[in-house]
Amino acid sequence: MKADVLIAGGGIMGCATAIELARKGKSVIIFEKDVPGRHASGNNSGGVRCQGRDVREIPLAVEARKMWDHHASSVNSDCGFYVSPRLRLAESDAEMEVLEKRCAKLKSMGYDHEVMVDKEEVSRLSPNVTEHVVGGLACYTDGLANPMLTSKAYAAAAERQGVTILPHTRVIEAQTTSGGFRVKTSSGKEYEGEVLVNGTGAWAGRFSEMLGDPLPVFAAAPTMMVTDRLPGLMNGTSLGLTGRLLGLMAANNGTVIVGGGYRSPFDLEKEKIWVDPLQMCTASKIMIEILPKLKDAQMIRCWTAFEGHLKDKVPVVGESVKVPGLFHVCGFSAHGFQLAPMMGRVMSQVIMGREPELSLHDFRPDRFVEAK
Amino acid sequence: MSKENSRFSWENPLATLDTVTVTFEGEPFEVPAGISVAAALLGHTDEHFCHSAAEDDERAPYCLMGVCFECLVEIDGVQNRQACLEPVFDGMQVKRQRKVGDEEQ
Amino acid sequence: MKTRYDAIVIGAGPAGLACSAEMAARGLEVALLDEQANPGGQIYRNISKASPKQHAILGEDYSAGMELISVFKEAPVEYFPQTRVWQAEPNGDVFFSRNGGSTKVSGDYLVLSTGAMERPVPFPGWTLPGVMTCGGMSNLFKDSSLSPIEPVVLAGSGPLLWLVAEHLFALEAPVAAILDTTPQTQIFPAFKHMPRALRRFGFLLKGVKMIAEVQITALKRKVPIYRGVKDLCAEGRDRLERVQATRGKKELSFEATTLLVSEGIIPNTSLLRQVGCAHTWDPVQRFWHPDVTVDGRTNLPAVFVAGDGNFVHGAKAAEFKGRLTALTIALEMHRISRTEYLELSAPVRRQLDRELFPRPFIDAMYAPRKDLYSLADETIVCRCEGVTAGRIRALVEEGYADHNEIKAMIRCGMGPCQGRMCSSAVFELIAGHSNIPPREIRQHRLRPPIKPVSLGELANANIGGPDES
Numbered sequence: 001m002k003a004d005v006l007i008a009g010g011g012i013m014g015c016a017t018a019i020e021l022a023r024k025g026k027s028v029i030i031f032e033k034d035v036p037g038r039h040a041s042g043n044n045s046g047g048v049r050c051q052g053r054d055v056r057e058i059p060l061a062v063e064a065r066k067m068w069d070h071h072a073s074s075v076n077s078d079c080g081f082y083v084s085p086r087l088r089l090a091e092s093d094a095e096m097e098v099l100e101k102r103c104a105k106l107k108s109m110g111y112d113h114e115v116m117v118d119k120e121e122v123s124r125l126s127p128n129v130t131e132h133v134v135g136g137l138a139c140y141t142d143g144l145a146n147p148m149l150t151s152k153a154y155a156a157a158a159e160r161q162g163v164t165i166l167p168h169t170r171v172i173e174a175q176t177t178s179g180g181f182r183v184k185t186s187s188g189k190e191y192e193g194e195v196l197v198n199g200t201g202a203w204a205g206r207f208s209e210m211l212g213d214p215l216p217v218f219a220a221a222p223t224m225m226v227t228d229r230l231p232g233l234m235n236g237t238s239l240g241l242t243g244r245l246l247g248l249m250a251a252n253n254g255t256v257i258v259g260g261g262y263r264s265p266f267d268l269e270k271e272k273i274w275v276d277p278l279q280m281c282t283a284s285k286i287m288i289e290i291l292p293k294l295k296d297a298q299m300i301r302c303w304t305a306f307e308g309h310l311k312d313k314v315p316v317v318g319e320s321v322k323v324p325g326l327f328h329v330c331g332f333s334a335h336g337f338q339l340a341p342m343m344g345r346v347m348s349q350v351i352m353g354r355e356p357e358l359s360l361h362d363f364r365p366d367r368f369v370e371a372k
Numbered sequence: 373m374s375k376e377n378s379r380f381s382w383e384n385p386l387a388t389l390d391t392v393t394v395t396f397e398g399e400p401f402e403v404p405a406g407i408s409v410a411a412a413l414l415g416h417t418d419e420h421f422c423h424s425a426a427e428d429d430e431r432a433p434y435c436l437m438g439v440c441f442e443c444l445v446e447i448d449g450v451q452n453r454q455a456c457l458e459p460v461f462d463g464m465q466v467k468r469q470r471k472v473g474d475e476e477q
Numbered sequence: 478m479k480t481r482y483d484a485i486v487i488g489a490g491p492a493g494l495a496c497s498a499e500m501a502a503r504g505l506e507v508a509l510l511d512e513q514a515n516p517g518g519q520i521y522r523n524i525s526k527a528s529p530k531q532h533a534i535l536g537e538d539y540s541a542g543m544e545l546i547s548v549f550k551e552a553p554v555e556y557f558p559q560t561r562v563w564q565a566e567p568n569g570d571v572f573f574s575r576n577g578g579s580t581k582v583s584g585d586y587l588v589l590s591t592g593a594m595e596r597p598v599p600f601p602g603w604t605l606p607g608v609m610t611c612g613g614m615s616n617l618f619k620d621s622s623l624s625p626i627e628p629v630v631l632a633g634s635g636p637l638l639w640l641v642a643e644h645l646f647a648l649e650a651p652v653a654a655i656l657d658t659t660p661q662t663q664i665f666p667a668f669k670h671m672p673r674a675l676r677r678f679g680f681l682l683k684g685v686k687m688i689a690e691v692q693i694t695a696l697k698r699k700v701p702i703y704r705g706v707k708d709l710c711a712e713g714r715d716r717l718e719r720v721q722a723t724r725g726k727k728e729l730s731f732e733a734t735t736l737l738v739s740e741g742i743i744p745n746t747s748l749l750r751q752v753g754c755a756h757t758w759d760p761v762q763r764f765w766h767p768d769v770t771v772d773g774r775t776n777l778p779a780v781f782v783a784g785d786g787n788f789v790h791g792a793k794a795a796e797f798k799g800r801l802t803a804l805t806i807a808l809e810m811h812r813i814s815r816t817e818y819l820e821l822s823a824p825v826r827r828q829l830d831r832e833l834f835p836r837p838f839i840d841a842m843y844a845p846r847k848d849l850y851s852l853a854d855e856t857i858v859c860r861c862e863g864v865t866a867g868r869i870r871a872l873v874e875e876g877y878a879d880h881n882e883i884k885a886m887i888r889c890g891m892g893p894c895q896g897r898m899c900s901s902a903v904f905e906l907i908a909g910h911s912n913i914p915p916r917e918i919r920q921h922r923l924r925p926p927i928k929p930v931s932l933g934e935l936a937n938a939n940i941g942g943p944d945e946s
Contacts, residue, residue: 035879037882042882042885043885146885146886147885148882148885148886149885149886152877152882152886226891227932228425228452228892228893228929229425229426253426253888255891272753274566275564275924275925277564277572277579277581277925277926277938277940278940280925280926280930280935281579281935281936281938281940284932284933284935284936284938285935285936287932287936288932288933288936294932295931295932295933295936296450296451296452296931296932296933297931297932298452298893298929298930298931298932299926299929299930299931299932299935300891300892300893300895300929301891301895301924301926302924302925302926303924304924379607379625379626379627379734379735380617380623380624380625380626381623381624381626382621382622382623382624403621404621404622406526407620407621408514408620408621410617410620411617411620411621411623412621414617414623415621415623418606418607418716418734420606420715420716424604424860424861424862424863424892425861425862425892425893426861426862426863426888426892427863429604429863430606430715430716431604431606431860432606432607432716433609433613434603434604434608434609434610434613434860434898435594435595435597435609435610435612435613435898436609436610436612436613436614436616436617437519437594437595437610437612437613437616438512438513439594439597439745439894439897439898440597440860440894440897440898441861441892441893441894441897441929442604442860442894444893450577450931451931452893452929452931456613456616457512457513457514457559458514458559459514
């Protein structure tokens with residue numbers, strides 16, 4: 001079987017890319033080893049945030065944020081998106097300085113989506129926050145979405161555009177040919193395409209190695225937690241910290257989703273992740289310090305998912321230098337969810353040989369080689 | 373042994389048993405020592421114990437074996453106690469479960 | 478409490494008690510953790526404190542636990558009641574909450590004897606206060622001699638329904654009706670298991686006699702018994718006021734303030750699945766049970782499972798399974814020789830075999846009926862989150878054949894019970910409305926904590942690690 005573009009990975013990046021390519025008339029086949037949304041795309045913490053994001057990603061994130069308002073028309077689902085201002089708290093004057101520096105940097109780049117807030121505004125946004133917080137940096141337009149709904153909506157939209165998604169189909173061999181690429185799948189079939197896209201998340205390092213362009217993507221398994229319903233406690237404001245690990249998302253059902261970089265031990269081969277209770281305990285301590293009323297809250301559930309990481313914590317997006325025709329969109333280091341709609345757009349542009357509407361220079365695949 | 377309005381009664385001649393005083397929503401009453409909080413409340417009143425997590429429906433014990441989480445109460449200021457697993461003790465203050473974040477009424 | 482034991486047993490029902498006492502007798506250092514305040518599990522709940530009257534009502538099957546308890550109390554087992562285990566790991570680590578804090582304890586071996594629970598079957602009105610399980614009523618009585626003084630209806634299928642009816646009659650409780658939902662044709666598939674079951678003729682006879690006696694008492698007291706009942710429904714504004722059902726074309730309606738339901742017993746596998754025990758689907762009893770050998774071994778070398786949590790076989794069988802498991806672990810730890818093991822285990826095995834003869838017959842006789850999960854759209858399935866059968870079915874029909882995905886989308890199973898009450902029904906809705914064979918449907922995934930833990934309890938933790946304070 002043949003298609004213009006073959007995509008490995010049916011996560012949100014692969015599907016977003018496929019949707020845009022199909023809209024531009026390309027035929028696309030997606031190989032998904034499980035089902036769309038099984039891993040990080042469907043099981044992340046659902047943060048749709050510009051706040052706290054690496055400044056290299058800000059231009060893309062700001063554009064992506066606009067697209068989150070239009071999912072109802074672009075993918076036939078609102079993806080469960082709603083606005084929950086994201087407030088990054090400063091627990092000391094030194095932390096306040098860190099935030100001020102970031103705010104100034106963003107301003108110099110021409111962005112004003114994040115603004116400094118004083119103690120009074122902190123207690124207006126989040127009345128139950130503890131006394132010792134001195135101020136913060138707020139992004140009033142950040143929000144949350146339902147990752148499972150989102151990744152399923154993206155997959156469904158891709159299929160409506162004529163994209164073929166093959167679930168339970170793993171790419172087991174991939175090689176270049178005179179006309180592009182030939183891949184062999186776990187179902188024993190072969191497929192050919194002019195372009196091959198690597199959207200394999202935590203497995204991106206291994207996949208790229210198969211094609212002779214190894215990327216230093218490594219897997220990690222963030223631990224996320226969710227409490228019982230605590231109506232009113234967060235006042236709709238999601239929180240982050242400046243000097244410590246913690247992200248508290250104010251879900252509109254009243255639960256608090258806990259993220260912020262806690263990680264679990266795992267075995268990628270066996271696809272097994274162990275929840276480390278120490279992380280739950282550490283997170284709980286900090287949560288109670290920031291919001292004392294959380295003492296009585298219940299930890300209802302923990303979950304984890306495999307994510308692809310890079311050591312400089314920004315993704316690899318663009319064409320391989322070593323293997324022309326191979327395009328990477330991976331290594332989002334546990335903060336790719338918000339960027340997805342925009343990634344589909346720029347990936348379709350570069351795959352079709354056009355200049356991307358925003359620079360992808362910081363995300364070029366060969367940046368690690370240069371650094372050596 | 374005060375019994376306000378319950379569809380259950382204590383089967384045993386209670387005079388022969390040790391009793392303790394438990395308070396539910398501010399109202400004290402005597403119950404046999406050592407029984408579960410769920411039994412104490414069910415023997416006292418037909419009122420609900422808690423509200424469902426999502427829709428605020430009134431709920432009372434369903435399984436009485438630690439599985440359903442429909443008997444959640446506040447015991448001596450600690451929320452989310454499973455009444456079917458907690459034994460009573462003298463002077464215990466039991467309240468209906470309220471949600472964290474809701475202002476106390 | 479020490480931080481390390483030879484074996485940690487979780488659950489103080491017949492299996493856990495027998496297992497921990499037997500291991501201690503063979504010289505192992507044993508800790509037994511249980512969430513109840515007293516040993517006995519559900520079947521022997523409160524047995525050490527029950528009154529003569531309670532024993533008289535509950536009968537010899539309950540009192541049979543006395544010996545087990547006295548052996549246990551003599552054994553040098555470290556017993557920790559009111560202890561909520563929320564995580565166990567294949568390496569023998571166990572995490573639990575107790576007295577407002579969290580602790581870790583480790584064992585060379587883990588024995589999970591978490592027992593069974595009543596099969597949760599949704600029906601209209603099952604969330605109303607006043608609707609309870611038959612086992613729940615039984616527990617209330619064992620706990621505190623509480624007995625209904627207002628009209629009570631019993632509805633369901635299986636031995637527990639009749640047992641509780643018998644107790645209520647003995648207590649002179651105002652039983653308004655007994656509604657047996659067993660399809661009247663179910664006896665036929667059960668017949669093929671009869672010859673084996675007859676090897677324990679006395680046991681069967683006891684069951685038949687119990688049901689016959691309930692029928693005679695019902696007749697005397699003019700309590701109606703209906704067979705082949707369908708469309709059970711609980712009605713009332715804030716609590717139960719009326720029970721409705723149909724029998725053939727007849728509509729039944731009873732004023733009642735208590736409805737006791739029972740649709741069979743299933744293994745309580747939350748902890749087993751969290752720790753990673755492999756499970757198998759039983760197509761007759763329609764539940765997932767762990768893959769366990771007769772001596773308690775699972776796919777995880779340090780993790781053993783004993784009792785009804787392995788497969789529902791009843792209290793006596795659970796006790797024997799507990800003892801076999803204990804002997805196996807004692808053998809592995811070289812506390813007994815191979816010869817001793819064979820000598821000690823042979824009689825227990827024989828007793829267990831005997832106990833299991835009638836089970837296939839009972840399992841087939843009281844298999845969940847075909848329409849058990851033919852739920853009306855508006856019936857609440859997830860009690861915590863108020864998710865209806867209609868919403869779940871709609872997603873299944875859209876192609877979502879995975880409780881984990883359905884949960885992520887509509888929160889079915891995200892409340893405090895963590896899916897304990899809805900996962901059987903969600904599974905059956907998926908099985909009934911997709912083309913996937915049940916054994917291939919992805920099970921509801923359990924991750925720690927398998928019981929909700931307060932952040933206060935987590936923050937107040939003593940579980941080791943670098944940032945222990």
